[in-house]
Amino acid sequence: AQKITQTQPGMFVQEKEAVTLDCTYDTSDPSYGLFWYKQPSSGEMIFLIYQGSYDQQNATEGRYSLNFQKARKSANLVISASQLGDSAMYFCAMRPFYGGATNKLIFGTGTLLAVQP
Amino acid sequence: SAVISQKPSRDICQRGTSLTIQCQVDSQVTMMFWYRQQPGQSLTLIATANQGSEATYESGFVIDKFPISRPNLTFSTLTVSNMSPEDSSIYLCSVDSPPDRDNYYGYTFGSGTRLTVV
Numbered sequence: 001a002q003k004i005t006q007t008q009p010g011m012f013v014q015e016k017e018a019v020t021l022d023c024t025y026d027t028s029d030p031s032y033g034l035f036w037y038k039q040p041s042s043g044e045m046i047f048l049i050y051q052g053s054y055d056q057q058n059a060t061e062g063r064y065s066l067n068f069q070k071a072r073k074s075a076n077l078v079i080s081a082s083q084l085g086d087s088a089m090y091f092c093a094m095r096p097f098y099g100g101a102t103n104k105l106i107f108g109t110g111t112l113l114a115v116q117p
Numbered sequence: 118s119a120v121i122s123q124k125p126s127r128d129i130c131q132r133g134t135s136l137t138i139q140c141q142v143d144s145q146v147t148m149m150f151w152y153r154q155q156p157g158q159s160l161t162l163i164a165t166a167n168q169g170s171e172a173t174y175e176s177g178f179v180i181d182k183f184p185i186s187r188p189n190l191t192f193s194t195l196t197v198s199n200m201s202p203e204d205s206s207i208y209l210c211s212v213d214s215p216p217d218r219d220n221y222y223g224y225t226f227g228s229g230t231r232l233t234v235v
Binding site (some may be wrong): 033035037042043044045047050091095102103105107108109110 | 118148150154158159160161165201207209211213223224225226228229231
């Protein structure tokens with residue numbers, strides 16, 4: 001079964017510090033994509049970063065980086081230099097590229113991040 | 118990446134009534150996805166809408182409750198029928214953005230419809 005697990009329901013971080021949000025996944029598909037989304041209190045889903053299962057390097061997008069450890073099936077999001085505007089819910093998601101569930105995004109339960117001044 | 122306009126942004130509805138949510142994409146896309154996010158929960162896929170064919174529903178969701186239309190490659194609607202308070206959720210539509218050169222922007226979501234059923 002394909003599954004995304006986020007074990008941190010909530011996290012606090014001081015402004016300007018780095019924070020790591022954990023994500024582990026379970027799939028038997030050889031090819032898949034991993035995503036992180038940010039959902040502010042307004043409800044919109046904002047794409048942050050993508051990592052393909054065959055990508056050799058960890059993805060980076062500005063202050064966001066994805067610590068991809070394929071053997072451990074983990075895809076942790078690292079936010080550097082946290083800002084007050086980073087306070088939001090963060091979702092890890094996976095898309096298999098083979099099998100009957102292609103194109104379907106599977107979401108974790110999310111981590112609520114609060115950045116403190 | 119694609120831009121999606123979703124309407125309405127929020128609504129308060131009486132139980133037993135129906136609400137139709139619209140999503141307009143600024144480019145042609147093969148598949149559109151409809152998600153439900155119940156309060157404090159993650160996103161759950163309701164169905165996948167292909168133009169010219171019946172939508173494909175996920176386990177636990179049925180067409181009579183969530184009829185979907187997909188008249189062309191840029192537009193789709195989701196109707197929440199015969200609503201009850203348990204239908205109070207955020208509903209989001211989504212499309213997969215094709216890679217732009219070396220960049221992949223992932224799935225794009227509409228701004229969501231926050232539905233409250235009273």
